[in-house]
Amino acid sequence: MVQAAKKKVVRGTGVREAAAQETRESILRAATKVFARYGYEGGSVEKISKLAKSYDRMIYYYYGSKEGLFVAVLEGIYRRMDEAELKMAPDLSEPVEALKTVIRFKLDYYWRNPDFMTLLNTENLHKGRHVSKLERKGEYSSHAVQVIGKILASGVEQGLFRKDLNARDVFLLIISTAYFYTSNRYTLSVFLGEDLGAPEAVRHWEAFVIDSVLRIVRADTPSGD
DSSP states (O other): OHHHHHHHHHHHHHHHHHHHHHHHHHHHHHHHHHHHHHHHHHOOHHHHHHHHTSOHHHHHHHHSSHHHHHHHHHHHHHHHHHHHHHTTOOOTTSHHHHHHHHHHHHHHHHHHOHHHHHHHHHHHHTTTTTGGGOTTTTTTTHHHHHHHHHHHHHHHHTTOBOSSOOHHHHHHHHHHHHHHHHHTHHHHHHHHTSOTTSHHHHHHHHHHHHHHHHHHHBTTSOOOO
16 A cells, blocks of 8 residues: 555656646747747747746746746757757768768758747847856857867868868858858848749759868868968
8 A cells, every 4th residue: 555655656746747847848949939039028928928828937937037048948949959960970981071961961950940040140139148158058069060170180181171270160161151141041032132042042052152161171272371
């Protein structure tokens, strides 16, 4: 009887924990959508709790404040990107193809995750005030830089890439081409008179970026002053 009672308590605790976790995740999903749509100022606690089908007090209970929730949202989008990068696993023995894999991944990830882009824009408007509070801020992007560093080292060893390259610089070059094209595609489409979101335009940009980055890193390219 005592053992049965203990099992019932454990099972009940497990159910409560699962329900609490689902509530936290529901709030976080709703907050991601609301902040991406309305920005930090416009993303009210009321809008978030309504979308999450929860209560304002639950947001304060789990996240402490609106700011705490926004920090959690940023932590979530960076963690998901980091996890996706960990699955990328380019073949380092083929540095040219490996670098193409990284470029394609970055361009595709930014394109397929518009909320990520919008939230980055919002946080840049706040000069990185919230992202500076992330628990793992030193880890995000470090994996991508390390992978690029290994790819460059392999390319140098095989005589394919320049010896004076900095992995951070190549990383910034790649993500800048992904970020700018994606975040500005609507205004640029108007100014240039063409749909930059069209599949053929996206494929053209990918090919151009790959060609540009490879021209910069290859061994027969003269280094800058």
